Amino acid sequence: MNKHIELQDLGSKDFKDTWNYQEELFKGILDIKIRNRREDASLETNNYFLFVEHPHVYTLGKSGDVSNLLLNEDQLKEKGAAFYKINRGGDITYHGPGQIVGYPILDLDNFFTDIHKYLRFLEEMIILTLDEYGLKAERSPGETGVWLDVGTPFARKICAMGVRASRWVTMHGFALNVNANLGYFDNIIPCGIRGKAVTSLNVELGKLTVNEDEVKEKLIKHFAMLFEAEFTTAKV
Template sequence: MRDSSVTAERFGVEDLGVMAYAEALGVQREVHAGVVAGERERLLVVEHPAVITLPDRDAVRAHILADSEALGRAGVDVQITDRGGDVTYHGPGQLVVYPIVRLRDHRLNLGRYMRLLEAVVMDTLAAFGVVGHRREGATGVWVEGEGEPVSKVCALGVRIRKNVTMHGLALNVTTDLRHFELIVPCGLADRGVTSLERLLGEGVPAMAEVVSELVSAFDRRLAEAEARA
C-alpha cells in the first residue's frame, strides 16, 4: 500500500496497512498503555474498510442519514468509538493517522494539540500545492477548489487519557466521497467534503508520498512546540 520505512526523530512510525476499525482501536489501546508506561511515543497510520464511526450519543446518531438496509447495500459498517467529535466516515483511499504521544513532553494542552494537528495537515497539503485553512468553530482542515464551495478535506477527533493522546485525523486522498452522503459529516449539514483527488485530478499524489510528508510535518511541528515552550 505504501512505504512503511518512513521514520521520524521523535516517535516510532507503524504502518497498520488496511485494518478494520475495531481491530485498529484495540492496537491503539495497547500502544496507549505502553506510552503511558513510558515506552516510545508512536504514530500509527492506517486505512480502514468502509465504516461510519461516532460517539455513543443519541444526538450524534441522528447524523447518520441512511438506514441499516442502505448501509448494508453500500457495504458500510457502523462502529461506536470513544473519541471526541461527531459522526465521520473512514474508507479506502483515506489516510487515518493515530498519534499516541504524551502532551506534557511537548508542552501541549488539548487546544494547542488540536491546532498542531491542523497545522500538520496544512503543511502536508502545501507540499502538493493545496492551500488548507482553519474555520472558526469548525475543527478540521478546509479547502476551496476552483468553482467549489469551502469543503472539509480532513476531519479531527481525539481522546486524551492520562495525558496521552488517542485517535487523531482522517485525510481524504482518493476517498469515495459518495459515502459521505450517508451521514452529516461532523454534524455540519451546510459544509461539503472533498479530497486531494478531487482537487488535483490526475496529479493526486500516491498514498506513500502523503504519508511521508505528514510524518515529516508532525515531527517538525512537535519540535517547534517544544522550542516555543
Template structure:
C-alpha cells in the same frame, strides 16, 4: 497559537502500515495507550488505511445519520460507536488515517492546542501539492477552497490517562460518495473533498504518508528513530487489546 516544538527532540516510532480493519486498529490504539501511559512504550504515530466504515463519536446525534444506523449497515458499511470527540465520519481506502499516541503534557498545554497542532500538520502536509489548507475556528479539521469551504481532513481525539488516541483523517484519492449518506462531522451542508478532487488527478499515498510523518515530527518536535511498515511485526510487538469487547462496551454505554 501553535506551541513551539520541544528544544530537545523526543524520540518516537512511526507505524506506517497499509490497510487494517477498524476493530484491529482500535485495539492496537488501546494497547499503545496502555504502554505509553505506563512508560513502557514510546510516543507513536500510526498511519494506515481502513476498509469502508462509519464511526460515531460522543457528539453524534441520530439526525446526523438519518436516525437509523441499520440503513448504513444495510448499505454495506459497518458502524462503530467510539470514544473520540466529534460526530459521524467515514473512513475508507484512499484516505490516510493518523492515530498519534502521545503523552500530551510533553507537547502542549491541553486538547485545544493539540487540535491546532494536528491542523498545522495537515496544512503543511498539503502544501507541496499546491493545496492551501485553512482552519475554520468553529469546526476542527482542515478546509480548502476560496469560496464555500470543503473539508479535506477531519479531526477527532480522545485523551485517556494523559495519552492521546484517535486523531485525524486526510482524504487523498478516495470514493467520497459514502459521505452523502450522513451529515459529516455533524456539520449541516458540509462539503467534503479530497486531494485528488482538488488537483484533478489521483495522488499516490506513499509520498503523502512520508510528508505527513516528516511534518508531524517538525510540529511536535519528535525524532522518528524507528519505522515499522510490516503488519506482521506490528501484530507481534503490539497485539491488539480487546477491540471487540470495547466496541460492545461503548455501544451499550451510548444507549443509556
C-alpha cells in the same frame, strides 16, 4: 522527555481491530505513568504514530448525534459499511479506502501539555502538507479539521479530526481524504455540519489518483518539525 516516536504503517486494517490495538498502546503508556506516580519513579513512556486505511466504516464520537447517520442497518450492509460509536470527540465521520488515517498515540508530557495546541498542530501538519500540492488549506472558526475556501459558498472539508486524551495521553486522530470515494459521505451529515461539502486531494488536483506514500512522507516530515520529534519506522 522522550521525543522519539515509533511509526507503524498498518496498511488496510479493520476499524475495530485497530481501535483495540490503539487502546492497548494507550493503556500501556497510562500504566507506566500511573506506576511512576505511585512509586515516584521515572520510567520513560513511549510514543506511537499509526498510519492505517480502513474498510468502509462510519464512526460516531461520544458527543455525536446518531441521527447524522442517514442509513439504517440494512442499508449499511448494502453499502458494505460498518458503524461504531466510539470514545473520541466530535460527531460522525467516514473512513474508507483512499483515505489516510493517522492515529498519534503520544504522551504529551514528552512534548507539551496543551490539547488545544495539539489539535492546532495536527491541523497545521495537514495545512503544510497540502501547501506542497499548491492548495491553500485553512481552519474554519469553531470547526476542528482542515478546509478549503473557508468563508465562501464553496467551503469544503478535506480532513476530519477527533481525539481522545487522558492523563495527557492521546489516541484517535485525523482522516485525510486523498483518493477517497466521496459518495460515502452522502450517507451522513459529516461532523454534524449541514450544508458543507467534502472533498479529496485527487479531486482538487484533477488527478485520478495521488501517491499516498508520498503524502504520508510529507505528513511525517511536518509532524516531526512541529513536535520537534524523531521518528523510527517499525516493522508491522
